[in-house]
Amino acid sequence: MTEDSSNTPAPAPAPANEAAAGIEPIRLPTIEEVRGQDIWNNCAVRSVASGVMGGGLGMAMGLFLGALDNPIHQEQMTGRQLFVYTAKQMGGRSWHSCKAFAVMGLIFSAAECVVEKARAKHDITNSAIAGCVTGGAISAKTGGPKGACLGCAGFAAFSVAIEKFLDRHE
Template structure:
């Protein structure tokens, strides 16, 4: 901040802002948000919402196989059904993914008492393994490695832990 004549203010002229302590409501809000169950459910709901909208968008892009033989009304009905199916399917998948990842990351973070990339790797591995466990142990291992790598890449891209 410069003075009227363009010079930098002297140290004795600078204003010191008062210290702002959190209110009891802010502390309670932080305590609630630091609960792993609350954080996981919120992530699951947000993931479900994202998946719903992605499914609607991708469902709208599906073209019927016999498009030339369908009337406009039939095409609109087909598109609406596809959008509904895709949005529900994507909402479930993204919701479960968000819930598992957030729960795993929160538990690992609280157990280790550190906030770093290792938490992301473990949470990604748990999530990928859990999602692909139906395919057997080999699929679970590949899912673990793939989701952990993806999670670290996103973490580095967002640069959250620096």
């Protein structure tokens, strides 16, 4: 017999190029993935989704902060009166925060999407411009032109700081 009877498996042939061994083939997206990306790239869809998510975040924050409000005459209130007072505070604060965060998310997302499509770039400048538009729009109602300028500068700086912190753009 000329065969080796040692029962050891033969070593697998090594790939010709070691670097090519770790490369995976390119996978094309399915039609459903492409349609989903097309829907999400629509500025109106993105803005409404951001407004809804902002409203949800605002409602949660309002509930939390409303629960922390203490009435002035707490020692004179019964348990039931304290519960009713706290529930009203939580409801009012959550609705106010819900509206504010929804508007803020909608304006910021719409402005960022429009600027991104107009500039055909995805960078930190888009966030700064969207922050300026958002801060200016929110502050203009109560502060006039001076408030709009300060809101623009403040929200743009905050947007840039968040982008730098999250390191989304290089």
